[in-house]
Amino acid sequence: MSGPRQPAAPPRDGVTDLVRWAAFSCFLVPVVLLWCGTSLAGAAGTALGLAAVTGACRVLLRRSERLAARPPGADPGPRPGRRHRAGPPAGRGAHRGGRHTAENTPVD
Known part of the structure; x- marks a missing residue:
């Protein structure tokens, strides 16, 4: 005879585990700093x-998960509210500032 069956554990989410450890470090690091004499x-x-870095990393990790879960041929298309720059594309003749070595004028 075998004992009662345990329900299968749900799959673990790596991002959630990572964010939990980061939140723990957001608490632990300042405590250690205070213990060592920091103001x-x-x-x-x-x-x-x-906390700010943890939040930004969480957002980026969730976004990358969503992008990875999309089908390979899915094209999101243009995003609403984004504008493209008007005018000719910056090609070979475009001046982008910086130093112009073609004009050798003497400086007094």
Whole structure:
């Protein structure tokens, strides 16, 4: 006889695990900094910086997951609200600033 069956565990989401560890570090790093003698303002600034980086990474990871889940031939098309620059394309003759070495004029 075998014991009662356990329901299968749901698949783990790597992004969620990563964000949880990052959130834990957003808490742990300032605590360690305070323990080592850093000012409260410095530890708070570090916590805010880590939280901002964690949030940005979470957004980018979720976006890359969505893009990877799309079918290979799916073309999203132009995004609404985006404008293309008017005018001729910047080709060989376009001046983009910087130094022009073709004009050798003496400088006093």
